[in-house]
Amino acid sequence: MKELFPIKQVMGFAFSLVLTVVALLVYFTDMSYTVGMTVLLVTAFVQAGLQVVVFMHAGETKDKGSIYLNIYYALLIALVTIFGTLLVLVWDM
Amino acid sequence: MKVDNSLPLEYSTEENNLKILGFWIFIGAEIMLFATLFTAYFTLVNRTGNGPTGAEIFEITPVLIETILLLTSSFTIGLGIHAMRLNKKKATMGFFIVTLILGLAFLGVEIYEFTHYVHVGAGLQVSAFTAALLTTLGTHGLHVTLGLFWGFFILLQIKKRGLTPETANKSFIFSLYWHFLDIIWIFIFSFIYLKGMM
């Protein structure tokens, strides 16, 4: 039975629960907008990275270069699209 | 077909390797798909027209339940793949079943949430904000729904055909999909719900 629960994944799950709780502090405590957003950004991205590395085994084959490049590229363009759009349509209107 | 026995089943043939890399690239496309939805959401979040704002309609309890359900299901599907690599068919199927049940529960809570929104006057047609909110959540929900069917079919195939290079490959790809949905949910949870209620 024990071999079905590898320590790495159990720890990963525990850590993701911790991150969720930390993110929840934004709701339960009174933070400024900047601090709150920082907390959310950090917890969300750490948790996403955790999923990719621990659960999705992104780095286990010789294709890992392609896989990581693919994710970084998508992430970069996603961020450019989001913030570029906000710049054009909201912040600099 | 060449089968390389030194590798886990899901990587054991050339075709399987192609499929896994192809699916990763599909995930890249999905990242952009959800990024576009987030773009629309962030742009329209304050354009509530005559409808309610996010802070007025969001409730922490169902959201928290959904988050825990999906996080746990992501954990169990990971265990399922681990069991598959140990070539334990029963355990694999067990973890798959747990995952699908958790997913179903998630979907149930989400449906409750949607009816709640409609009930408090935040239906799809009310304002640009509600349209963007419900479309973003709905797209994620739709992915989960499709995932449930897909996972169920794979489960049937494992039961019928055992752990072969094909079924193992499908299961692994399904697990990638499921983890990805969890990642998207983390972002929805953080930047739609928590930011909206902050």
Add this chain to the structure above:
Amino acid sequence: MDFFDRFAVPHPSFLIYASMVGIGLTMLAIVVGITYFKKWGYLWREWITTVDHKRIGIMYLLSALLMLFRGGVDGIMMRYQLSMPENTFLDSQHYNEVFTTHGVVMILFMAMPFIIFFFNYLVPLQIGARDVAFPRLNALSFWLFFMGMGLFNISFIVGGSPDAGWTSYFPLAGNEFSTSVGTNYYMIAIQIAGIGTLMTGINFITTILKMRAPGMTLMKMPMFTWSAFIANVIIVFAFPVLTVLLAMGTMDRLFGTNFFTTDNGGMDMLWANLFWVWGHPEVYILILPAFGLYSEIIPTFARRNLYGYTSMVASMVIISLLSFFVWAHHFFTMGQGPLANSIFSISTMAIAVPTGVKIFNWLFTLWKGKIEFTTPMLYSVLFIPLFTLGGVTGVMLAMSAADYQYHNTMFLVAHFHNVIIPGVVYAMLAGLTFYWPKIFGFMLNERLGKWTAWTLSIGFVLAFIPMYITGLDGQARRMYTYSESTGFSLLNMVSFVGAAIMAIAFVLLVYNIYYSIRYSPRNIGSDPWDARSLEWATHTPVPEYNFAITPQVASTQAFWDSKKNGHELFKGDIEKIHMPNNSGLPFIMSCIFFVFGFAMIFSIWPLAIITLIGILACMTYRSFEKDHGRYISVEEIKETEKRLRGAKNEGR
């Protein structure tokens, strides 16, 4: 509106009725012809169910050529309408439909399938692979594209064409101002074709990353394969934006949401913004493969290797990133402040640098060469100055303050035709002429080909250069008429003459194909141009399995090395080859998609739900299907090789 009223064309005219009759008769003729010659079985077995990348490529090519003529007729109608002031050939509504379909057809249903034809036909051959990574997905991509195209093209005889421009800016494209189903066609047909294209992107990235011949590292890939790789990367990251955007547009039109409406918080600017987040990278999806083709053709006929391989690759990688950083230059005048405009202005101009590097590399490839003016080379040589002109006007448009004057004028129209025609269309024609012997086993007539290239260029210059001038003189784009007093008439007449000459060029192209089918010699061997990369190393016609033995590669021009430097391409013995089975599922599923799209366009909900279930059923069937493909035996391969080699020796 009454249920059946929606199917009627809202603004019928003689032209539309005539095309209805024409289309009806053509369809009938095709069906009767196929039945008479008993070709249904052949069509089903060899084409409709095929998963062979070469055949799928040819079907893309046929679609593209068909759409080239449809879009071309639209174009010449527009030029004729504007050739005289107060012309009454088209009324305003009809003109709006014509320029909308011209744009959509030319970009999405002509240029896209044309480049995907090249991806399909060339990439596996250039990297020495047996097929693409997911052959059946490839068939599905094609059929989805084809059904999207079909759906879009029936719009003008059932229910009316879209009329809000190919950009379909809201609120003009919303229910409030576009009451007919035309814009529904736009939303749904492009969506279906777009899903197909997205899958093409995933397929080719995987193919190029994983299926290269031994020895072919990334930096030893032929330049066209590199360009295809980069273009497919852009497809994968740009097309999801279109998917979401069209879904939101569909919801606004069919389900009454308020994304882009004028009230309840809707934001019309969001449509324009997201449209160009996809739309600008789309331009580079089209132009990069064109650059790739030129990078194959120019070295071949300069008899030299491509100058600056590394910088060519680097410039494309940079372009692929920058193409996502510049979209707002399509709407500098939308009211954002000087800061945002400055950022996007600078990033736009920055793209000129890598593009310039490519131009100089082609020039230096010619340097110290031994240049032969074949038809493909003629197109490439004409491309360089004409495209440079288009490129530099692009830099002019990138200056946002000045763009306030160019925006929405004929200057802009001149600019983008000036990059797309010499850039993409010339490349497609050059590539088609270049690869024609590989695909069909005979050459196109060189003399007619050169006449086509020159006629096209003269027509192009006459048709589009005047627009730069009328644009600066205040002629806005998309005007269906103008008055005598504006003084636009002379230059618009010149434009029309130019368009007519371009039409003649395309007629020449068709005549060339006909002439060459009849008279061209068939004994040309497998390498008639004395070319350099792997696709020429196999037989003509290319056998189903492409290469009997997987080639070994040691440089960027493996075939050239084998011819001149004694490099051994095919080492080892023939082994049995694993090939995928044909499947009717992609076609059937796409047909259901077609009906689903039609049901959505006309809001026939029961049918939409039934077809949606049908689509899901197809996917389920696929999930449970066991298909391990088949093997081609060694004997069969040897026999084929013997037969083909025989044909080749005869030719040599």
Add this chain to the structure above:
Amino acid sequence: MKLKMKWILLTMVITISTVLTGCEPLLVLDPKGPQAKTQADDIMLSIWLMLGIVVVVLAILVFVLLKYRASNQPKDYEPPHIEGNHLVEAICVGIPILIVIFLSIVSVKSNYEVEATPAGYEDQEPLIIYASSSNWKWHFSYPEENIETVNYLYIPEDRPIEFKLYSYGPITSFWIPQLGGQKYAMSDMITTLHLAADQPGEFMGRNANFSGAGFAENTFEVTAMTPAEYQEWVEEVHETAPRLTEEKFEELIEPGHLGRSTYTGTHLEFAPPPEHDHGSSDTEVEEDSHSEDHEKHDSQDTNEHSNH
């Protein structure tokens, strides 16, 4: 054959350049105000610079084509294998970068210029005119003078003018080529365009952004006049023009084409322009009334459309 083509191309270039510099100057290159002047200068500067690039590329191309064509080479000539040269490539990157940097500086500077009160008029109070489009007309409201005109615009020369643009319907683009570039008018927000005329004259103005069936004729006339003449016109309007009522305005914005007309009073009083932020809660009340207002127009528009 080849020579003939060259001659044709040459004649074309000559024709084009004569038309460009010819008798009647092109509207955009014939500025009558400081903003248009800035833009025309930028355009001419970039044309010359870009022409230089085209000439260089063309010269290199013609040179290599003539020098290295196969018929000019010995039969046994084997072209060398050349990978590339770092110095040459650095030059090919460096020079375009310098050009781009130069143009970027020009572009950014002009950006801030055209988005501010026109140069030379900073000390004057700008005249504010609300220009709103409806299918397919332009309505000009002069809140200061309490005047509204349809499809024509009178402005005083030598005074900065601040146009506040918005639309009853599709996106339109307000453009007077000789006074300056265009800007979009949209239904849910106001955009601002700064223009000025530095001499009297009559100018063409139009909607440049496609807005449906009546788009081609969606034009207006602009007359710049001396301040005295302008004052005279204002007074004349106040004496003779009818008052703009809400009913009349509803009638005016119905889809179709109209000639020129003049009113006293503006529609801004009963149909306030969309000068608000959709999000913030403090403007919610105002927004509500506005949205209802909008809905009324919209339903009318739709009816009108389906009647067509």
